[in-house]
Amino acid sequence: MSDGARLRWAALGDTARRPAVVLLHGGPGLPDYLGDVAPMVADLAPVYRYDQRGTGRSPWLGRHTFARHADDLSELLDVWGVPEAVLIGHSYGTDLASRFCLRHPGRVAATLLMCGPFVGDWRTGQRAEHARRMSAARQERLRELAESPDRSEEEEVELLTLSWFTDHADPGRGWRWAAREARRRRPVNWGMNAELGGARRADPLDAHLTELRARLPARTEILGGARDPRPVSALESLARRLGVPMSRIEDAGHEPWLEQPDAVRACLRRFVRGALGGRP
Incomplete structure (x- = not known):
């Protein structure tokens, strides 16, 4: 450039x-x-x-x-x-x-x-829908990871998987796709x-x-x-x-x-x- x-x-x-x-x-x-x-x-x-x-x-x-x-x-x-x-x-x-x-x-x-x-x-609607598609335990884990200043590689993958799996209509396949892309779309x-x-x-x-x-x-x-x-x-x-x-x-x-x-x-x-x- x-x-x-x-x-x-x-x-x-x-x-x-x-x-x-x-x-x-x-x-x-x-x-x-x-x-x-x-x-x-x-x-x-x-x-x-x-x-x-x-x-x-x-x-x-x-x-x-x-x-x-x-x-x-x-x-x-x-x-x-x-x-x-x-x-x-x-x-x-x-x-x-x-x-x-x-x-x-x-x-x-x-x-x-x-x-x-x-x-x-x-964003109000997005946050509400993400929360609806995610269990309370996963919501809490996502908050923990997002607030962690020193995430390991595996924790970074976990953070991205939790952040992305609700983007999909099918939660089961969505989790698999998100977990795969959390490793491929790196580093963020x-x-x-x-x-x-x-x-x-x-x-x-x-x-x-x-x-x-x-x-x-x-x-x-x-x-x-x-x-x-x-x-x-x-x-x-x-x-x-x-x-x-x-x-x-x-x-x-x-x-x-x-x-x-x-x-x-x-x-x-x-x-x-x-x-x-x-x-x-």
Whole structure:
């Protein structure tokens, strides 16, 4: 990057084709985890993924700002020779996609916002639903781990498993998925998480929705899991405010491609085909 940072990226599919799809992973502070999503559309358009600075194999020591992360994506598009991209963001990646549209609107051909962004008072509903899906003993253990200043590796895995398993509609499979990803999505950059979380509170996306509606590409959609503990009603409200269509994936939570892969694949392929303007 222009400031000396080095970002790890990967591509799947024919990289000579345009436009290209870019997947933006969530967090903030997690490495890329969208390797199962990329093959769903890689035969239609090349798919790029990357570890955001400070995560995975993109080491970084320094400040984290939304502007810098948006500019990272713009610089990557230059490296890839992609004038305009089809952005597919997941969770926090939808916040990044939205702020990229605000900062670099001319570089976005289409945008699919998957399981985010959440605006307004959505956390009250999320906390209540997480608590409903978790036993009192697990809630207490999660509090103990979160307050511990020196967690061991196994305690970190336990913390992430307890934090994530309620994201899924099926609690049994959710626990297995969360335990697996707690080892794969490591290490978590908690400093980056706190810094960008603070930036989001100081400058919420809520304050930019009128501008965002004007700068979003014509082909923009929202996709949400109907049983995400983050209230899907918040996404439906956002879709109305932005004037964009929304699709619900039934019997799926915050990572709908795990629970309903066929439904998510169909939605993604329809969206990408539309973004390509009918090109094969």
